Amino acid sequence: MRKTAYFILVFCGFWFCKAQNQLWKGYFSYSDVRDLAESETRIYAACETAVFSKHLSTNEIKTMNTVDGLSGQVISSIFHSTSTNRTFIGHENGLLIMINEQTGALSLLVGIRDQTGGIPPNKKKINDIYEFNQKLYISCDFGLVEFKLTDFTFGDTFYISPTGSQTEVLQTTVLDNQLYAVTKNFGIRKGDLSNPNLINFNAWQTFDGGFWSKITTFNNQLVAINTNNVVYRFNGNVPVQVVALGQPGIDIRGRNANLIITTNNRVYVFNESFGQTALIAQNQIQEIDSNFTSATIINSTIFIGTENNGVVEVSISNLSQQTILLPQGPSRNNIFSINIAPSGTLWAVYGDYNQFNNPYPLDSYGISKFSNEEWLNIPYEELLGAKSIVRITVNPNDENQVYASSYFSGLLKLENDVVTTLYNNSNSGLESLVIPGNPAYGPDIRVEQSAFDKNGNLWVSNGLIAKMIKVLKANGEWQSYDVSSVLSGFTSNNRMSVDKNGTKWLATLDEGVIAFNENYNNKVLKIAEGQNEGNLPSNAAQAVTIDNRNQLWIGTRRGLRILSSVDRFINQDELTTSSIIINDEGLAQELLFGQFITDIAVDGSNNKWVGTADSGVFLFSSNGQQTIYRFTTSNSPLPSNTINDIEINGITGEVFIATAKGMVSFKGTSTKPKDNLKDVYVYPNPVRPGFEGTVKVSGLTSKANVKITDIEGNLVHEVISQGGTIEWDTKAFGKYKVASGVYMIFISTDDALDTTVKKVMIIR
Known part of the structure; x- marks a missing residue:
């Protein structure tokens, strides 16, 4: 039976990037470099969840993250195919992303990630990618997968252990039409590429039964690193020692006339005669204290990937000539x-x-x-x-x-x-x-x-x-x-907020929410789990946030509760919260029932951004009755559904979302309202052909009246602002797009004492 990695291709080209970039922005770290690759014009660095590259002639730096179409999954390898001018990014979950360097289009190749056949999800990591004769050989934790560059489809899956069972393949190479694969438990296995039945595990032989970790081809010889940290070249079947590393070899590659070997704190360079021509130690690199992860050579420059400092660029002829390549980021x-x-x-x-x-x-x-x-x-x-x-x-x-x-x-x-x-x-x-x-x-x-x-x-x-x-x-x-008078024992603390009355609201690990105000004779109350104790769904309170109407929103590990007014603390001795009941297809449901809530943020329109431990981000209307947005990794550039924190820039309305795998922001419209209309501005202006977003009017007061008319005075849009910004979809009352022309924007405060007029030009 043929064992094939089923091929599924999802395109994420310019349309994805264009649509997403209008609203989203990525703030990723590029310091943790996992692997390096090179083309004729660029050096590529694969980081934890993002990629950056440098043009070798212009020194231009490009970055790529989830906002540009990457998945947010942890990257394990990167490879550039010069023959097709495509870059391939392998991930720990088996996802393979292909980038067309000419057009910039991304393709998500999910054949390995979604392959069944008894392969555990944690055994699909892509360890290495090797190209030979218009095919990629992809080393995975379960076996070896073929990918055809002629039509960009997956081919066969090879289970190459002596019994045909799954085994970790760490790296492959080809010499004399023989495919050599380093396995974790069965030594170096080899198969003849001319054999039409190579998918049969019996067609594979044991080349060396020892314990090896890396392999490459250099100067028409096999070179491998064993688990005793010694590098050997093979004279036929006989291993000949090249160098004892003294520590694990984590990367080996042959590049033109150079063999490059990387350990945690050294990079070795050998010539075609296996004479050592360079040795770069970690302590020779200025201003960094970081382990190495990989290294390669382009022309006369060594590029070294590091765990915490990006890529170090070192001149072979002058090791003191060093440059650190590290894009801006946390x-x-x-x-x-x-x-x-x-x-x-x-x-x-x-x-x-x-x-x-x-x-x-x-x-x-x-x-x-x-x-x-x-x-x-x-x-x-x-x-x-x-x-x-x-x-x-x-x-x-x-x-x-x-x-x-x-x-x-x-x-x-x-x-x-x-x-x-x-x-x-x-x-x-x-x-x-x-x-x-x-x-x-x-x-x-x-x-x-x-x-x-x-x-x-x-x-x-x-x-x-x-x-x-x-x-x-x-x-x-x-x-x-x-505050121990309201506690059953000492408890760990979580978030805290201070309201307009000076009351401190403190979320705790197992005692619910504690409220304290020293101005009322050191009064202290507790809101806990149970109908008679405060009606929290859980005593594990994570977040306490006061909204623009002085309501207290409480996020717990099993749901959401609201205290109708923080003023109740002043004149009541017991505080009871309530849930939000919504109508879900005719059924009454509790909003966010059972959800592990990690954070709650309130925007300028009093809408609530709610982060969860594993379900992404929700944006609810001010009373929670309407779900405005639900963002997850599947429908947005969120790199993870595990949300650590949410904060909002009240000036710009930008919503920052910190996740377990990177931070992104969503350009919202809910800025804080102004005290007057002197700073009102309109953007974009003009609206040019092809623009698919909305026109924003910012710098508004709360409850400002905004009317938009054409140049002849015909009303096309009217709205009352909830925060400091409104948006217009450039449609006449949401029905059809307005024609090219100049449109007047008439704005007045809710008391009509302050007014202003703006213009916006629309070009279709």
């Missing part, structure tokens, strides 16, 4: 949380904790800042040893002052992007958790969210202690408040 893709300052500056942190709020193993990651289209990555070495940074808070009265919460070390203070202070149990009111019977443990200071009140005081949640609410007052004094 330092990592798995951003745990973000924060946007009033000016629009975005901050990102990468520390985390697991589902039990346990930060171990502790993370040693830095902090990133995005401002004026530039990224600043502050390394861990400048954070005074603070580990597992989980939140960022910007002082709204002084954006040069920023606080970073460590879920182990305390609270960091940054001024003008420089860390100045680490507040911990020795110099502040913060406290370490205590483990009974182990007094020597610690310090372990679990600081999660912090938030400023209207008086400039910084409120801090300090978990697993009795006095878990702290405040750093504007005068520099610390004060602590005991």
Whole structure:
């Protein structure tokens, strides 16, 4: 029976990129390079979930991520076919993406990913791609797959173990029309490409039964690396040692007259006589401290992929001549949380904790800042040893002052992007958790969210202690408040918000939501699971967000609840939340029933952006009755359905979504309303032929009346703004596209005391 990887091709060409790029933007890390490939004109670097390349003559850098059509899945290999001018990107889940370098069109080749036949999903990783005689030989964790470059279809699947069972194929090469494959458990297997029955496992022979990891062809000889970290060339069937690496060889390739071998911290270069011509050690590369992942040579330049610093470009003739190729981006893709300052500056942190709020193993990651289209990555070495940074808070009265919460070390203070202070149990009111019977443990200071009140005081949640609410007052004094009277035991802390009355709302791991206000005789209440305790669907509260109508939206690990008004805390002794009931095809359903909610963000129109642990992002109307958008990896550039955080730029309406595999943004229209109409602007203007988006009118006041007429005064559109921006689909009352011409936009505030007029030109 023929064993074939069924061929399915999904095109994602210019139409995809054009439509998506109008609304989406990618913010990916390009530091973690997994593999390198080269063409006659470019060097390609495959990163964790994105790709970048450099033109060898013009030095132009191009990036590609999910907004451009990539999948967001973890990349494992990359290969460029010079014969077809196409680049192939392999993934850990078996997906193969083909890029036509001439047109830029992307094709998703899902034949391996979707292949059944008893192949487990975690055994479809693409380890290597090799081209010979108009075919690609794709090494996978279950076997070897053929892909035909003549018609871009998958061919046969080869199970090449001695029994025909699945086995991990790590790399292949061809010599004298013999296909050699390194397997994890059965040595080097070989098959004759002239054999029409090569699909039969009995047609394969064991060339060498040892344990090998890599193989290539160089100077008409086989060269391989064994698991003892020794490189051999084969004189016929006899292995001859080339070099002992002393550490695992992770990449080997022959390029013209050079053999390049890469280990974690060295790159070896050999000539055709197997004489060593260059050795580049990690400590010779300036300004980086990162393991190598791969290396190749183009002309007289060595390109080295690294785990944390992109690609290092080194001259063979002068090793001190070095250039780092690293496109702008955050330092990592798995951003745990973000924060946007009033000016629009975005901050990102990468520390985390697991589902039990346990930060171990502790993370040693830095902090990133995005401002004026530039990224600043502050390394861990400048954070005074603070580990597992989980939140960022910007002082709204002084954006040069920023606080970073460590879920182990305390609270960091940054001024003008420089860390100045680490507040911990020795110099502040913060406290370490205590483990009974182990007094020597610690310090372990679990600081999660912090938030400023209207008086400039910084409120801090300090978990697993009795006095878990702290405040750093504007005068520099610390004060602590005991909330244990409403707790059944010490609990871990999650997010916190401060409302207009100064009430602190704190989400906890297993005690629901705690509400506290020192101005009302240190009043403290708890909203918990159960109808008589507050009606939460779960005591594991993840997010507490106050909307524009002073309602409290609570996200838990099993659903959503709303407190109708935060003012109820002031005059009531018990707080009860309610669910949102929607009509779903005639049936009453609870909105987001059972969903693990990770974050809730409120936009300028009071709509709710809700992130989930595995179901992507929802955008609901202000009351939750209408689902405006549902974004997942299957219908948007989201790189993952695991949403870590959502923040909104109130000035531009851009919605930033941090996921487990990268950050993207959606250009929404719900900007914060202005106080007057002096800054109203219209974009795009003019609207040119072929434009498929909408016209935006921004800088509006809340509930502004917007009327659009043609030049003769005929009304074509009218709307009342909910936030600071409205959009028009350039249709007359949504029915048909208006003709070319100048259109007048008449705007007035809801009290009609302020008015303005704008124009927009439409060219069909």
